[in-house]
Amino acid sequence: MTALELAGVTKRFGRTTAVDDVDLRVGDGELVALVGPSGCGKSTLLMLAAGLLEPDAGRLCVDDRLVAGGGTWVPPEDRRVGVVFQDAALFPHLRVADNVAFGVPRGRGRAARVAELLELVELPDLGRRYPHELSGGQQQRVALARALAPRPSVVLFDEAFGNLDHALRASVRDATARALRAAGAAGVFVTHDQGEALAVGERVAVMRDGRFEHVGEPADAFHRPANRFVATLLGEADFLPGRQSGDVVDTEVGRLAATPAARGEVEVMLRPHEVVFAADPAGTARVVRREFRGATYLYTLRLPSGATVRALVPHTLDVATGTAVTLQVEAGHPVRSFAGR
Numbered sequence: 044m045t046a047l048e049l050a051g052v053t054k055r056f057g058r059t060t061a062v063d064d065v066d067l068r069v070g071d072g073e074l075v076a077l078v079g080p081s082g083c084g085k086s087t088l089l090m091l092a093a094g095l096l097e098p099d100a101g102r103l104c105v106d107d108r109l110v111a112g113g114g115t116w117v118p119p120e121d122r123r124v125g126v127v128f129q130d131a132a133l134f135p136h137l138r139v140a141d142n143v144a145f146g147v148p149r150g151r152g153r154a155a156r157v158a159e160l161l162e163l164v165e166l167p168d169l170g171r172r173y174p175h176e177l178s179g180g181q182q183q184r185v186a187l188a189r190a191l192a193p194r195p196s197v198v199l200f201d202e203a204f205g206n207l208d209h210a211l212r213a214s215v216r217d218a219t220a221r222a223l224r225a226a227g228a229a230g231v232f233v234t235h236d237q238g239e240a241l242a243v244g245e246r247v248a249v250m251r252d253g254r255f256e257h258v259g260e261p262a263d264a265f266h267r268p269a270n271r272f273v274a275t276l277l278g279e280a281d282f283l284p285g286r287q288s289g290d291v292v293d294t295e296v297g298r299l300a301a302t303p304a305a306r307g308e309v310e311v312m313l314r315p316h317e318v319v320f321a322a323d324p325a326g327t328a329r330v331v332r333r334e335f336r337g338a339t340y341l342y343t344l345r346l347p348s349g350a351t352v353r354a355l356v357p358h359t360l361d362v363a364t365g366t367a368v369t370l371q372v373e374a375g376h377p378v379r380s381f382a383g384r
């Protein structure tokens with residue numbers, strides 16, 4: 044079954060097309076990360092799926108059941124779609140257990156179901172507290188428990204971890220993924236953090252101007268992005284001119300194995316971790332910048348042509364700016380090249 048499916052979905056606000064003829068299938072229990080620049084339509088897409096907005100065109104299905112489009116309209120509460128926003132939006136005057144119970148049908152077994160949900164989000168002992176007595180991360184997990192209460196097929200997260208600091212964010216995110224898995228629910232995560240998108244998503248969907256530019260597995264999207272926009276959105280990347288023939292490309296930093304997608308005049312994507320260098324008085328490249336990142340340094344190297352590439356190397360390679368260096372590309376796989384310049 045397909046937990047969530049959008050086919051040809053379009054949503055306009057006046058002259059802005061926020062979501063433009065989008066197709067997406069989220070499999071049962073699948074986790075999909077949704078990334079893209081501010082204003083590209085991520086929240087609009089979630090609101091359409093949740094039933095908080097009506098599409099101008101296209102169809103939406105949840106669990107293979109049509110919920111919007113073609114004259115059908117299923118209201119949010121009947122869609123089997125849960126939503127968790129950046130602000131947990133708990134009811135401040137209700138205890139945690141009552142916040143969670145809000146989504147559980149009345150009747151016998153309600154208290155047991157609330158306990159089970161709190162267990163699922165790894166907060167079994169906090170049912171009697173009020174929201175203001177919880178940390179931000181705990182509040183987000185209560186919001187997740189409440190969203191999971193009606194047994195949704197899919198839960199939508201709109202930057203749900205955005206207010207948490209980095210370390211907490213990773214742990215809340217992992218707890219969330221475990222809870223979704225245990226509940227058998229799929230998840231769609233909107234995030235601004237490309238590292239988070241790559242880590243949490245079984246697939247990542249990259250959006251721009253209301254459309255998907257790339258939908259695929261994280262490693263594929265990172266190493267073989269559909270275009271330069273996707274390449275830079277998912278991580279640091281530099282682009283060097285090259286001339287490709289077959290599966291090799293000649294560049295200023297030598298001949299490289301390349302994906303045979305393009306030929307002739309191309310641009311080659313290099314990620315900083317793929318570039319290695321050493322100080323060498325005879326070297327023609329120079330260190331022009333060095334940024335300390337803790338375990339690593341990010342060096343910017345200027346090539347004779349004036350082009351620059353960055354190299355991410357262990358902090359033990361300690362080289363001053365101005366040093367002459369030789370560099371090489373050690374990607375470990377064919378590099379991605381893009382046609383044209």
Ligand SMILES: Nc1ncnc2c1ncn2[C@@H]1O[C@H](COP(=O)(O)OP(=O)(O)OP(=O)(O)O)[C@@H](O)[C@H]1O
Pocket residue numbers: 056059060061079080081082083084085086087088
């Ligand atoms: N209710 C609305 N009325 C008019 N325009 C809207 C409305 N909601 C969204 N838009 C516009 O639709 C486009 C997409 O907005 P959306 O909120 O979906 O972006 P987003 O990708 O979630 O951005 P962000 O990362 O900043 O949250 C934007 O141009 C926005 O200004």
Ligand SMILES: [Mg+2]
Pocket residue numbers: 085086087201
């Ligand atoms: Mg948004």
